[in-house]
Amino acid sequence: MRKEDTIKKYSADELLRMAERGEDRTDLTRLKAMSEAELERSIAADPDWRDVPRDWYRGAEAVTPRAKVPVSIRLDADLVEFFRGQGRGWQTRVNAILRAYAEAVKAG
Structure with a gap:
């Protein structure tokens, strides 16, 4: 299955209407x-949250x-x-590398 088939994009208005x-x-x-306390435990158990400071x-x-x-x-x-x-x-990513270089040069 392709990512395009599983990831959907919605505007904030569309999400609100769906919730309604x-x-x-x-x-x-x-x-x-x-x-x-239950909420904190739930967040702590979430693997996506594990390495977030x-x-x-x-x-x-x-x-x-x-x-x-x-x-x-x-x-x-x-x-x-x-x-x-890298996909x-x-x-x-190339743009981010060029930006980091430009900012380092500006900082002198």
Whole structure:
């Protein structure tokens, strides 16, 4: 099964309407009945939460995505192969590496 077949995208309005029609799978009654201790245990048991530091949000910063500009760039074939080999999002990773370099140069 392809990821495109299983991942669905919805707007906030669509999600709200789905919830109003009872089409979501969140058991709000059960969640609202949980004590704070039960909620903490549930979060701690979630494998996706396991390595997240307790104060992860302290350094969080809201950012607005920057507009991307399509360019043509000549790169060594082995570099392109390496990044493409890492899978979907390889161009975003290359962009992040270039951004880190630019910020390091600016910082001097």
